[in-house]
Amino acid sequence: MNVYDFTVKAQDGSEVSLADYKGKVLLIVNTATGCGFTPQYTDLQALYDEHKADGLEILDFPCNQFADQAPGDDEEIHTFCTGRFGITFPQFSKLEVLGENADPLFRWLSENTKFEGFGGAMNLVLGTVVKKMDKDYKNNGNIKWNFTKFLISREGEILARFEPTENMKKVKAAVEAAL
Numbered sequence: 001m002n003v004y005d006f007t008v009k010a011q012d013g014s015e016v017s018l019a020d021y022k023g024k025v026l027l028i029v030n031t032a033t034g035c036g037f038t039p040q041y042t043d044l045q046a047l048y049d050e051h052k053a054d055g056l057e058i059l060d061f062p063c064n065q066f067a068d069q070a071p072g073d074d075e076e077i078h079t080f081c082t083g084r085f086g087i088t089f090p091q092f093s094k095l096e097v098l099g100e101n102a103d104p105l106f107r108w109l110s111e112n113t114k115f116e117g118f119g120g121a122m123n124l125v126l127g128t129v130v131k132k133m134d135k136d137y138k139n140n141g142n143i144k145w146n147f148t149k150f151l152i153s154r155e156g157e158i159l160a161r162f163e164p165t166e167n168m169k170k171v172k173a174a175v176e177a178a179l
Contacts, residue, residue, distance in 0.1 A: 043168040047171075063096065074094055118164075
């Protein structure tokens with residue numbers, strides 16, 4: 001199984017096969033509009049602008065499961081992201097990444113990656129919040145917060161997982177290596 005085996009929902013509700021992205025390097029991100037990490041949209045857009053022509057696609061999946069930080073419907077979220085951050089990469093319909101209603105793509109991403117911890121000063125803050133939701137959070141691959149990123153090879157295989165606290169320079173370097 002690889003990423004091309006999944007179908008996701010576009011903002012208009014239509015089905016999109018991830019096989020449409022064969023041959024591209026993908027950065028799949030669960031996002032939120034009201035999160036402390038929301039300014040990462042600026043870095044993501046800059047990365048997309050720099051490497052879209054090289055075969056990079058960033059796939060944005062809004063999710064409201066972490067402290068209700070993605071309120072609104074798909075159109076409101078898209079308007080916010082394009083207006084405030086000028087995003088031009090594909091943004092899909094809001095979904096869930098945890099629990100029994102988790103989207104199959106994110107269930108697969110979680111089951112096939114490991115949580116390596118939060119970096120820097122945010123480790124204590126975010127770790128405390130996440131532990132309230134998942135007492136065993138350090139020992140499972142569940143997505144812990146908004147702006148978790150998954151790097152996918154041109155062949156559809158998972159190359160890396162980046163927690164929201166990861167320095168975007170490291171994410172960029174990994175994307176460039178994959179390209």
